[in-house]
Amino acid sequence: MKRMIPTAAGTAAVVLALTACSSGSGGDEPAAAAEGPVTLTLAGWSLSTTPEFQTLADAYHEENPDVTVELAEYDATEYDTQMIADLAAGSAPDIYVQKNLKNFWTYQDGGQLMDVSDVTEGLDPATGGVDFYEVDGSSYAVPYRQDSWVLYYNKDLFEQAGVAEPDGSWTWDDYATAAEDLTSGLEEAGSDALGTYQHSWQSVVQGFALAQTEGADLTSGDFGYLEPFYDQAVALQDAGAQADFGTVTTNQLTYQAQFGTQQAAMMPMGSWYVATLLAQQESGEADEFEWGMAPIPQADASTTGTDATPVTFGDPTGLGINPALDEEKVAAAKDFLAFAAGEGGAQALAEIGITPALLSDSVVETYFGLDGVPTDELSQFAFATHDTRPENPVDADTAALQNILGDTHSEIMSESSSVADAIEGAESRAAAEVG
Amino acid sequence: MATTAVDDRRSGPPGPLPDAPPGPRRRRPGSRLKRRNTLIGWSFILPNFIGFALLTLIPVVTLFYLSLTEWNVFGGAEWVGLDNFTRLVGDPSYRTALWNTIYYSAVHIPATLVASLCLALLLNRKLRGVAFFRTVAFFPYITSIVAIAVVWNMLFSPEYGPINQFLSFLGVENPPGWTTSADSSMPAVIIVGVWREMGYYMLLLLAGLQTVPPELYEAARVDGAGAWSRFWNVTLPCLRPTMFFVTVILTINSLKVFDLILVMTDGGPGQSTLVLSQFIYAKGFEENQFGYASAVAVTLFFLCITVTIVQFLWNRRRDA
Numbered sequence: 001m002k003r004m005i006p007t008a009a010g011t012a013a014v015v016l017a018l019t020a021c022s023s024g025s026g027g028d029e030p031a032a033a034a035e036g037p038v039t040l041t042l043a044g045w046s047l048s049t050t051p052e053f054q055t056l057a058d059a060y061h062e063e064n065p066d067v068t069v070e071l072a073e074y075d076a077t078e079y080d081t082q083m084i085a086d087l088a089a090g091s092a093p094d095i096y097v098q099k100n101l102k103n104f105w106t107y108q109d110g111g112q113l114m115d116v117s118d119v120t121e122g123l124d125p126a127t128g129g130v131d132f133y134e135v136d137g138s139s140y141a142v143p144y145r146q147d148s149w150v151l152y153y154n155k156d157l158f159e160q161a162g163v164a165e166p167d168g169s170w171t172w173d174d175y176a177t178a179a180e181d182l183t184s185g186l187e188e189a190g191s192d193a194l195g196t197y198q199h200s201w202q203s204v205v206q207g208f209a210l211a212q213t214e215g216a217d218l219t220s221g222d223f224g225y226l227e228p229f230y231d232q233a234v235a236l237q238d239a240g241a242q243a244d245f246g247t248v249t250t251n252q253l254t255y256q257a258q259f260g261t262q263q264a265a266m267m268p269m270g271s272w273y274v275a276t277l278l279a280q281q282e283s284g285e286a287d288e289f290e291w292g293m294a295p296i297p298q299a300d301a302s303t304t305g306t307d308a309t310p311v312t313f314g315d316p317t318g319l320g321i322n323p324a325l326d327e328e329k330v331a332a333a334k335d336f337l338a339f340a341a342g343e344g345g346a347q348a349l350a351e352i353g354i355t356p357a358l359l360s361d362s363v364v365e366t367y368f369g370l371d372g373v374p375t376d377e378l379s380q381f382a383f384a385t386h387d388t389r390p391e392n393p394v395d396a397d398t399a400a401l402q403n404i405l406g407d408t409h410s411e412i413m414s415e416s417s418s419v420a421d422a423i424e425g426a427e428s429r430a431a432a433e434v435g
Numbered sequence: 436m437a438t439t440a441v442d443d444r445r446s447g448p449p450g451p452l453p454d455a456p457p458g459p460r461r462r463r464p465g466s467r468l469k470r471r472n473t474l475i476g477w478s479f480i481l482p483n484f485i486g487f488a489l490l491t492l493i494p495v496v497t498l499f500y501l502s503l504t505e506w507n508v509f510g511g512a513e514w515v516g517l518d519n520f521t522r523l524v525g526d527p528s529y530r531t532a533l534w535n536t537i538y539y540s541a542v543h544i545p546a547t548l549v550a551s552l553c554l555a556l557l558l559n560r561k562l563r564g565v566a567f568f569r570t571v572a573f574f575p576y577i578t579s580i581v582a583i584a585v586v587w588n589m590l591f592s593p594e595y596g597p598i599n600q601f602l603s604f605l606g607v608e609n610p611p612g613w614t615t616s617a618d619s620s621m622p623a624v625i626i627v628g629v630w631r632e633m634g635y636y637m638l639l640l641l642a643g644l645q646t647v648p649p650e651l652y653e654a655a656r657v658d659g660a661g662a663w664s665r666f667w668n669v670t671l672p673c674l675r676p677t678m679f680f681v682t683v684i685l686t687i688n689s690l691k692v693f694d695l696i697l698v699m700t701d702g703g704p705g706q707s708t709l710v711l712s713q714f715i716y717a718k719g720f721e722e723n724q725f726g727y728a729s730a731v732a733v734t735l736f737f738l739c740i741t742v743t744i745v746q747f748l749w750n751r752r753r754d755a
Binding site: 088400414 | 439467507508509510526527528573585588589591594595596612613614615616617634668696701703704705706707717718721722723724
């Protein structure tokens, strides 16, 4: 739910695909042991608006005419529930997507993922998120897509408010100051836009706290690391520099509209939003304005600046193989995984505005060659350079702990309890209910 | 067996008399008839029974078995005896969910009953356009629950919502935060629950009201009974069978409340509106702890059944 690919991203991708369509032609190895025509099935969701699956299938088929990849459609929000049911019933597709890391443990521990360590070994070492799928030294999925969180900002609104644009050196304190300055500056300029927009997802606060705090461990059951991040989030909404949680939830505000129609000058959001914003600007759903991406603010100054590597978070999206697959198809399926996670797949995905797990120079070049993507240096740096930590570290208790922290999030942001009390409550619940 | 007995009796009149000597010739058509009637009987029951067995009976029986196991969908379920139930006792979230379910039911049931009875009495008169008003009252029940949740959430919006604007207009200084505050989220959900369901129960009570013999009112009036006295001594006693039915259904539905809360607050803020059904959903379908979720479902089942039995016993005592 937290990282659901916005359906509009799909629309965006279709538009982009039409304007920038040349098929993927990476330097991948030729098809391995597949003899004669082979048909593989691949799971995907909301196919009409999420073209990444068809793109990968087509690009692979073009390089390997003997192998046809057919898609099986699932519901986007109920994907894991439906997939778990299909796997249990023995009717799941040959290759299926790990939508996020929250349920990876369930699949892996349940024996529903084939060991694909040999595929992982052949991958470019620069591929992001590979280790997240490792259990006891073996890999059970490969990442083909790795979104990570950046700070989107509206250059026009910054200018209007007379506030200096981000330069890559921001900590969260700088961000909070800028948000408040922007809000007052914009108010003086006669605009009712706010300084920033933080969506109601728990990951907007917790993802950064987990990634950027030294020694933070979700599964330890010690959630003290969340406190400074929540203090700041609550202070921002109390200062009026950000729509408060109640308004966001009761009015069903969407982050696309908040940033796209210039209701907020900044917004921390995943890189998938680039494609959405471009498509919405094209269709008129979003205003036309100058925007850019900056590295996400950091907890302390040691990881700021364009000569350092900013720490952010994001779960990779991976592909795994159903162990019930026919033996003669295994080689072809593994080859498809290698293609999707390799240069060929990355190029094909970058062409439709999706952030591949492999960000080689040529892939980044393809991505920034798309019409409408901001090409300034900071945006390129923010997109390509980051240390992305998982939102959901793989563990048996991750799902249960995230549910507890989801309650904590709404409790704190609705200001029903103090930050310290809510965190203490979460810790005692974690101790009593999990593990 | 019961079916056969009934069939025998039914086939009596057109067939041979019971005391007629059973001859070999007559016996064959008789047994054929019997078979035919049995088949007809089964064919009436089967379509419903197959559906019931496949979709309700077998899952319920499986539920009881699963509640004694640990199972995450894949592989076999591991027998753990009563472990899930002992875990329940020490689980603070379960206690919260149980308490919230009781809170919701304790307020929602009487409120809905009173509201729907008032509506039914109001719309049982010969008013102009009464059919229109009845339809209006029934409308919330057939409206999509998601639409209801979205619209009510907007109405409840603490700063911009019309409800709080109206309260401020009346001079209320600190209007509640409704669904955005842990203190007032449950009342907010109950208000929407009552509003949504009162039309449905109104319809049932209306049907009950139509069965009250008008002579009784006339007689009461002749005896000099006022409106309140007529309501108390004529309407309510005549309505008792309907009221009983409505209360039982309403109680079960309140204890099982799920969709409304899921789409309106998702159990939040914090755990302020977490109810048992939602707890079951989270444990089962979000965390894949199907054994534990089944154990919670078993407790909800017994809660429903106990309350219903108490209601039946109470009703029987009143009947006696």
